[in-house]
Amino acid sequence: MCLKSSLDSIECRDLLLSLTNDKLYLVMDKDEFPEIVFKKTPEVSIKIDSVEDLAYAKKVIEDFFCRKNWNKNKIFDIIISVSEAVSNVLKHAQNGNINIYYEDDSAYISVSDSGEGIEIEDIPRLIQKGESSKASLGMGFSIIIELSSAVWIHTNSNGTILIIMIEKF
Numbered sequence: 164m165c166l167k168s169s170l171d172s173i174e175c176r177d178l179l180l181s182l183t184n185d186k187l188y189l190v191m192d193k194d195e196f197p198e199i200v201f202k203k204t205p206e207v208s209i210k211i212d213s214v215e216d217l218a219y220a221k222k223v224i225e226d227f228f229c230r231k232n233w234n235k236n237k238i239f240d241i242i243i244s245v246s247e248a249v250s251n252v253l254k255h256a257q258n259g260n261i262n263i264y265y266e267d268d269s270a271y272i273s274v275s276d277s278g279e280g281i282e283i284e285d286i287p288r289l290i291q292k293g294e295s296s297k298a299s300l301g302m303g304f305s306i307i308i309e310l311s312s313a314v315w316i317h318t319n320s321n322g323t324i325l326i327i328m329i330e331k332f
């Protein structure tokens with residue numbers, strides 16, 4: 164289902180930017196990801212196979228950002244948004260990975276999976292509150308977008324990569 168028939172990827176990207184106040188960027192080609200993911204190695208890497216891994220990831224993330232002296236509210240925002248992204252991996256794709264890149268008081272948190280992906284023309288609908296392909300609340304994407312400074316999404320039949328950027332100040 165799409166907002167209008169045969170939305171192409173460029174139209175989808177423009178629509179997503181306008182729906183999200185320029186926060187959600189649809190990545191068609193992987194080199195459109197923020198440069199940091201190519202030029203730096205992640206400071207944290209966690210494999211996600213189960214809800215136990217999500218609990219472990221929350222603890223690791225809390226410790227990591229405490230060590231960087233982020234305030235409690237920001238750490239809470241990160242944990243909520245990463246939890247939503249990881250829940251999506253577990254709910255819609257089975258397993259995946261979290262990688263955290265860090266530079267100049269900005270964190271880039273990549274949550275990736277090798278699931279079936281999302282139809283690009285469905286994304287503008289699925290980021291709205293209450294939209295879900297499962298018996299779920301359909302709140303994950305809107306929470307992630309609300310709590311972050313920027314989000315990049317790349318998705319196809321080989322999987323989905325979400326990069327969530329959150330700033331310290």
Ligand SMILES: Nc1ncnc2c1ncn2[C@@H]1O[C@H](COP(=O)(O)OP(=O)(O)OP(=O)(O)O)[C@@H](O)[C@H]1O
Nearest residue numbers: 251255280289295296297299300301302303304323
């Ligand atoms: N990693 C993913 N792989 C495949 N589809 C996904 C993925 N993440 C999200 N989706 C699709 O996007 C939809 C919206 O995701 P969102 O997180 O907003 O809601 P939800 O997961 O369905 O419900 P909630 O997050 O409230 O439990 C999902 O229903 C699913 O169809």
Ligand SMILES: [Mg+2]
Nearest residue numbers: 247250251303
């Ligand atoms: Mg979700």
